[in-house]
Amino acid sequence: MAGLVPHALSAQTPGEVSGTLLDQATHQPLPFANVVLLQLPDSALVAHAQTTENGRFALASIPLGHYLVRTQALGYQPARRLVALTAAAPAARLGEWLAAPVPVQLGQVVVQGEQAALVDDLDKKVIHVSKDLSSTGGTAADVLQKVPSVAVDENGQVSLRGNAGVTLYLDGQPAPSSLRLDQLPASRLETIEVITNPGARYSAQGAGGIINLVQKKQAKAGWNGEAMTTVGTYNKYNASLSLGRRVGKVNVYGNLNGLNNEFRGSAGLRQVATAEGRTTGTDQTGRTTRHQANEALRLGLDYSLSSEQRLSLTAELYKNDLRQTSDFVTQLTRGAAPSLILRNQNLETDDLYTARLASNYRRTWATHPGRELTASATYTLDGGTVTTEQRVLDGPVSYPRQARRQLLDVTIQMPSAQVDYVHPLDDKRRWGAGLKTDLMVTPGTADYSVQPTDGAEFVHQAADSYRYHYRQVLPQAYGTYQQKSSSWDYQVGLRAEFTGLRARVQPAGSTSQEIFNLFPSATIARTLPHDQRLQLSYARRLNRPNFLQIIALPIYSDARNYVVGNPSLRPEYVHVAELGHQAAWQATTLSTTLFGRFASQSIQSLRTLDTLATRRSGQPDFIARTSYQNLGRTASYGLELSLTHSVTAWWKLLVNGSFYRNQVTSYAAAGTRANFTGTAYLLNTLSPAKTLTVQLSSNYRAPLVVPQGRLRALYGLDVALRQRLLHDRAAVTLRVSDLFNTRRQYTQLEAAGLTADLQTKYETRVGYVGFTWFVGTNKPASTIDHQPKGDPGGFGG
Incomplete structure (x- = not known):
């Protein structure tokens, strides 16, 4: 031109x-x-x-x-x-x-121009929670099931491309250790960002990637917000209030959330162990009732000191309570001896709290566009108690009837501070740098006691009780350089992190680690004709074990199974490469990504037979031990895609999925275990009337191999609809999750002298009805959402 x-x-x-x-x-x-x-x-x-x-x-x-x-x-x-x-x-x-x-006119239907339910960009995937009707009354775990290659198990554990080393962030900062996605109400969240291959500005922690949970924050002029209440079948209640007022230089906002749910489920566990020439089997079947109650309060203030300076302050308080009762029947067999039938009961009570204070300062320069300084400080306090109890309610007279109780008392302090700076050299080049320090200190106790007979006092067992103290400090620094041309964009970065930890468990012993690492990253992107973009990225990352994976503290889930940390455990290191392509047409957006993930010193959870504890018990039981080990290498490589297409003015289709090869080191023998696996998600959004939206969604997770066995396939179908009322001032939402009641977990494990088959079926078919009232200009979309090409989001450090 x-x-x-x-x-x-x-x-x-x-x-x-x-x-x-x-x-x-x-x-x-x-x-x-x-x-x-x-x-x-x-x-x-x-x-x-x-x-x-x-x-x-x-x-x-x-x-x-x-x-x-x-x-x-x-x-x-x-x-x-x-x-x-x-x-x-x-x-x-x-x-x-x-x-x-601005609204956009499509024929006879008005479409409000705003974010789609899922935005698949080349460097991250952004889920807009309020746009996903199937999350109504649900949790963050329900929302994440829509993301390619993401899986959430029955315990709220997230894995990405078969790897469980996913780091959780809350509003761009490390999330409290007590945060569980299956207990976090979706109504608290604005967006969820899934970053599969973060660059040098992001913490290197998270071999599987980073999931950033962004909470609601009203920022429009005047009063804005929404109030929502949801009721589900069989005692499930959820309420939230989000309000904000922005006047001139000041924006004040707050969120209040409450959740009170009861879930029922069933489980079956069959284990067979061979030790000292004798084979012992346990068959357990039972039912579980889980009652969870969460309350959350968040207050925030944004103040524009000038047109170039902004200050933000937030204060948050969360309380999480869990009551779980498991009643089951256990059949014990040992060799040719007659079987023993026991009636057992396990109880768990969690009383946890989190307090969080955060501040953020942002400085820009009007005379130097692109120059930016940000600084933030965060203090998080986690605390509470977890009590587990195991009882034998009925069984042979010869079998001991004593009850066992373990009380964990923990306090976790996590202060964090960081500063980031970006400086443009000219309109095509810029560099950035940052410093960050994270500290974690957690003292705690684990008291073990037994009840000799029914109705007697619990007697403290000093030999099986522990005190522990864990301290971890993580100083970090990074630098980046970016250069643009008419069609190309280059960015390289290097991050340095030091890990220093001290762990002491009395009377078990102590351990310490001091590790320094460098993490390079690079991205090359090219803008192609016809709204296309191609991007190649690489990053080295790691997965640090958490403190419960390191300290030698046995935690009992029941009388026959316990989990204990491994003081010799070291970080897992991973190389991640991605090649992504994005194209947009008038009614269609297609994103495809070829990816490869290769890890060494892979951290794996392993279940084995504790022969010493089995011998000491003197009973026809056997004791299974779960711990952690650096087990060889893992790899996953394959293809992800995401397609959004407006079929008609009233029908929008979203399809995403992944197909990849998952390879892990075998625990039972030399060599590897591998299979082709993947995920698929389909969302139909329909607007048969001007004020009515209907969503039909289904997801599928293929079988997945693990070092000791495999996880069976998981799939289900959800349906939801939203009717807008009173000129968009209110909305009613109806939803049924897992319509055909097909979602169930099935795990098969095998180790030396031990096999285990576990089947779990939680209450997944639930009906919800919700009512939402909108304040100010915070209204729902009129009909089908458009899909943009990107989303702001993001965070540094």
Whole structure:
């Protein structure tokens, strides 16, 4: 296009146009928006660019003259500005440019331009929780089932591409250790970001990736918010209130959430052990009732010190209570001896709390677009007690009837501080650097006691009780460099992290580790014609064991099974590479990713037979021990894809899935275990009427091998609908999860002298009805959501 500009102008000093595109209501960056520069008066195209992940754009080497700058972001009103580049003022620095959301007319249906339920970008996947009707009344674990390659087991444990080393963040900071996704109400969340291959700005922790839980924060002008209550079948209740008021330089907001649920389930466990020439078997079948209650309060304040400086403060308090009762029948067989039939009961009581204080400061410079300084400090206090109790309610007179109780009392303190700085060298190059320090200190006790006979006092057992103290410090630093051209974007980074820990368990002993690591990362991206983007990325990461995986503290789940840490456990290291491609058409967006993940010193959970404890028990039982070990190498490589397509003006289709080869080191013998596996998710969003939205969704997780066995397939179907009322001031949502009651966990494990088959069926078919009242301009979408090409999100450190 430069050939269309008169030669006299092109010979003069070239000019430039730069700025930052932000959401008018939230002041969040708008990435991947199109910016074009048109020559006046004939509107000939002179230059074009896309905004970066921070919403910035720069058009360089522009001949002097008069131009029209036009921006276009999906779901936002196109914005235009006239600029004049002269010899006296060759640079037009537009500063922060605010874009306003706008409805888009499609035939007879009005579509509110806003984020889709799932945005699949090349470097992360963003789930907009409120847009997913199937999460109504559910938890964060329910929402994550929609993400390619993500699986959540019955204990809320998340795995990504078959790896459980996933790091949880809450609003861009390490999440409290007590946080469980299956107990976190979805109503508390605005978005969930899944980052599969983080760069140097992110902590290297999380071999499987990072999941950032972003809580709701009302930021629009005036009063805004929503109140929601949900009732589910068989005693399930969820209520939330989110309010905010923004006036001038001040934005005040708060969230109040409560959850009170009862779930019923059944389980069966068959174990066969061979020790000292004798074979012992246990068959257990039973039912479980789980009652969980969570309360959360969050208050926040944002204050604009000036147009270039912002300060944020938040205070949060969470309380989590769990009561679980398991009644089951155990059949014991040992050789040719007659079987013993026992009636058992296990009880668990969790009383946990979390307090969290956070502050954040952001500084920009209008005279230096792209220059940015951020600093933050966070203090988290976790605490509470976990009590487990095992009883024999009925059985042979010869079998001991004493009850066992373990009380864990823990306090965890986690202060954290970080600073990040970005400095542009020019409109095409910039560097960034940051420092961060995390500290974790946790003293605690594990008291063990027995009740000799029914009704007697519990007697403290000093030999089986422990005191422990764990301290971990993580100083970190990183540097990045980024360079852009018309079609290419290069970024390299290097992160340095030191791990220093001390763990002491009395009377078991102590351990310490001091480890220094470097973590390089690199990304190359190219913008292709016709709204396409290609990106290649690499990063080295690690998975540090948590303190319960390291300290030699036995925790009893029942009388025959316990979990204990391994003081010799070391971090798992992983290399991750991804090649992604994204293309957008008028009604379709397609993202595909080829990925490879290769880990060494892989951390695995292993169940084995504790022959010494079995011998000491003197009973026809056997004791199974679960611990952790660095077990060889693991690898997974394959393909992920995500497709969104507007079939008609009232029907939108979302399909995502993965297909990959999963390979782990075999525990039972030399060599490896491998299989082809994957996940699939299908979401249909229908708007048969102007105020009615219906969603049908289904997910499938293929069988997966583990070092000691395999996990069977898992699948289910959900249905939900939302009816808007009172001119969009309110909405009623109906939802049924696992419509055909098919979701169940089935695990097969095998070790030397031990086999185990575990089947678990929690209450997954649940009906929910919810009512939501919207305050201010915080209204639901009119019908089907559009899919944008990106989302701000993100965090550093």
